[in-house]
Amino acid sequence: MSPDDMRVHAAETLDGLGGFAEPWMREAFLKVPRHAFVPDTVWVWRDDAYRPLRAADDPGAWAALVHDPLASVVTQVDDGAAGTEGTLPTSSISAPNAVFTMLAAADVRPGMRVLEIGTGTGYNAALLCERAGAANVTSVEVDAGLAEVAARRLAEAGYHPRVVAADGEDGWPPEAPYDRVLCTASLQRVPFAWVEQTRPGGLVVTPWKTTLQPHGMVRLRVADDGASASGHFDQPMSFMDLRGQRRPDSPLGQVYSAASWEESRESRTVLDPSFLDTDFHARFALGLRLPGVHWSDDGWLATTDSWAYVRDGHVRQWGPRDLFGELERAYEWWREAGSPELYDFGLTVTADGQTAWLGSPGTVIPSSG
Template structure:
């Protein structure tokens, strides 16, 4: 908690109280998963086998812990997994999304992506059990989260359904919080929100896998607009997973080796342009802290797990130009890489 305090992660007093009162480890399954770079697979770490390591993974303040791989069915015969499909989000990422959502006591909240149930418990502390509807598409995850929540005295409405459709019986909502990444905001979320409601969701495009959209619903409940920024990367919403992601083809080990060679002193003397060997080599004047690969599966073939290019420093606020939803991919601007903090709008 001291590290989170030092980062200024508790933007509102209620967040500190909720974080203190909700036991994080109570929402972690007995087996979690760790990626191994040597074979590009996720390996299980059982609490019964190594309690100290399990606890260190679960309580890490700035790293997520994977709690499910391959939709609950590890694809490899030895029990290892290929794709992380659910997690206990990093504590600082959880606090960032809660701060952006900032629901008032008693407000009605729709939470998409129940996962372990941890975020739902924190929301219950703020808005009350009866005012939270949390939706999870995976039946096993939904049942486990419901049991954990009930075991600690939390009784939100846990629904097993496709979160892209929202949950009309509980509408209208004052807040919609999605804890999975998407590229298209479902029209159902806007239609089921109250006028002036806030929609908070991780957002991504093909070449910009990190961003948090914060949208305000219009009076007619057909349009939502706002800003997006705050570099966070989450797992994809299941209905919006991409099977044709071009990034592994762009950021190949060969190209990274070439970039390192092109930035050597001898090459720099004869070349005016080069791809940075790592995020720290970027010449952009803003913070070059690499995007944390929060809940993002590693590229195949041993590609780097972080992408080049700067991100906003923690807590830093930016403003940007007008754009339509979804924003078009953009190149460089006067200030370096265009950061995900543009004005955007989407209509139902």
């Protein structure tokens, strides 16, 4: 099957899933040659590590992965330092269904000025060129090597947006103001520079997460005075981390020891924390209440100075924080609030920081710790 045929087949799959919110998206998907933006070597998780999959070695598997409408493709691991295996995915070409979910949220229209944070392979920038026009698209990539390759692939495919090698957290002031700022990497703090560089009424759209819940996306509209941006959380998305805001690994290994186990406090609970693995909306809500708290599905909560372990109603804790008590109180708050979903929550970003809220910006969510 040719790349064009594989793209048509993928488009039909996305049709069945309602993956194209507007006709232009399907047209752009069929026009932009996705495979032309993917390196010959990609990375797949196998035997507890990322290992190379080379088009020259297995062209069928490479092509099937590249054109899978529901799969992202890891194109770099360990910031490009990996040899025959890697541990941390650091760049990718996102799954088409995720790409078009974000583009639908961004509501990009012809002639709009767009700033993309995270060029990656250049594929998303090509789609933006199809919609907004290449002269209106600026794409910033923190990895200079990736930026150079993406610019070349874009040009070879007939697209000529501005591709800049720089730290995307600073935006790109020379082309501001923008109508849309679209980030293709996940973060925990929305840089106010993006708000400053977006015109009043414009949108900032980015994947957003907490340490407890790594899936989320927020759609912020800039206020008329340009001093803030607010909006609700949207479809849950999982993207690679913005390089300057990588989600830290659980600190459990640093705070737990045999001695701390012997010193730990014991108690009982009727709350089964397995809901954190089964109820996405509860986990998102509790992540807002418990910043910096990590959960693992084997029963551990951890922060940089405390840990808690629960099994069969028995709790052991160590450190200055009552982590499981905080979890119980946050869960009770969520239930008393009517078990709100992800979409009921929102975020406001100002020069002083960001604030999460429930329902409207006036109902600020208190945090523990």
